[in-house]
Amino acid sequence: MRDIFATLEFLKTHIKTRNEFEKVNLTQALGCILYEDIFVQKNLPAFDNSALDGYALNYAFKNEMLKIKGSILAGDKNTYILGENECYKIMTGAKIPQNANTVLMFEEALLENEKLNAKNAKENNAIRFKGEEAKLGELLFQKGEKITSGMIAMLAAQGIYELKVVKKMRVGIFSSGDELVEPWEKADEYSIYNANAFGIYAILQDYADVEYLGLVKDDLNAYKNLLDGKHFDILISSGGASMGEADFIKQALSECDFNPIFEKVNAKLCKHVKLYSKKDMLFLALPGNPLASLVSTHIFAKNILHLLYVGNLLEFDRAKLTKELNFKGQRNDFAFGELNHGYFKPSEAKFGSGMLKPLCENTHILITQIDDTKLTKDQEVKVLKI
Secondary structure (H helix, E strand, C coil): CCCHHHHHHHHCCCCCCCCCEEEEECCCCCCCEECCCEECCCCECCCCEECCCEEEECHHHCCCEEEEEEEECCCCCCCCECCCCEEEEECCCCECCECCCEEEEHHHCEEECCEEECCCCCCCCCEECCCCCECCCCEEECCCCECCHHHHHHHHHCCCCEEEEECCEEEEEEEECCCEECCCCCCCCCCEECCHHHHHHHHHCCCEEEEEEEEECCCHHHHHHHHHHCCCCEEEEECCCCCCCCCCHHHHHHHCCCEEEECCCCECCCCCCEEEEECCEEEEEECCCHHHHHHHHHHHHHHHHHHHHHCCCCCCEEEEECCCEECCCCCECEEEEEEECCEEEECCCCCCCCCCHHHHHCCEEEECCCCCCEECCCCEEEEEEC
């Protein structure tokens, strides 16, 4: 039985990249993964321009009384040239006139007899130079990067509206258990609302095209009908994955010709995670306890998708501990906490596999190595964003 890190490395040899793309526009691109490198199409800024409203001048003449030749507005494409002892009133974003090398903001300007006293001018001030942020032909974004809102703004600034992204996997999610009812239904005292499926859906919705398939009762034929009748890249179940008398998933998978990739993990919370395959379809069985299910989604489902998309694993964040921690060892263990400025501060609250609060009150989890029994203050550790 492998631990978390060994299991993830093992998956690299068993999950092959699908290498399929689709074209999307910028309104559809958030959360998608770039299929190819993107290069700078247009210098950013495209031309030397003013960073503020003020006066454009040549710093060499700052101690002279400068004639104000006129105003340059943003969007004016004409070429203006400064002579000796001259300046232009200029607006934010407007094109810098030739021979100007600094801008004096209006608030610091002194006007005398309709001329500018520029003694407060600073050298090389408030000019945004052509290409200082991005130069034509440079690599802008790399293949495999997940598209963020900032990246979308940058792509728009490059005049890139349509682009190739890795085709999203189709993921089907269901929960099992006769004790479960849906959040929109009325639960009696001894029924449990189905939290897992919606937590899994929320975690994966930026990574894949996710469909919720509903509740499946604890019945072998119900599992088999679902496995035979659905066509997804990945099916994910929550519950029915352990050794209980009504946990039929393993038998159903076997009878539907799914082959195991791994069936247990030497880790707290993740012990009963299973992964099976049948042709191009994967089946990820997650524990039924909410914390175990959702932590396993962060660790395994997201990494499986990333392997399918780009062929490598997601990177863990590295941080330094703010305090000493002790563990039993011999398996991966966890500590919930917050990551700030490179330091991981563990939570003082205890957690159990059936809880949900740790996911609401923390930003990251620390995952130990199996032989870790004591972690010291300032020791570097691996943490995962949740």
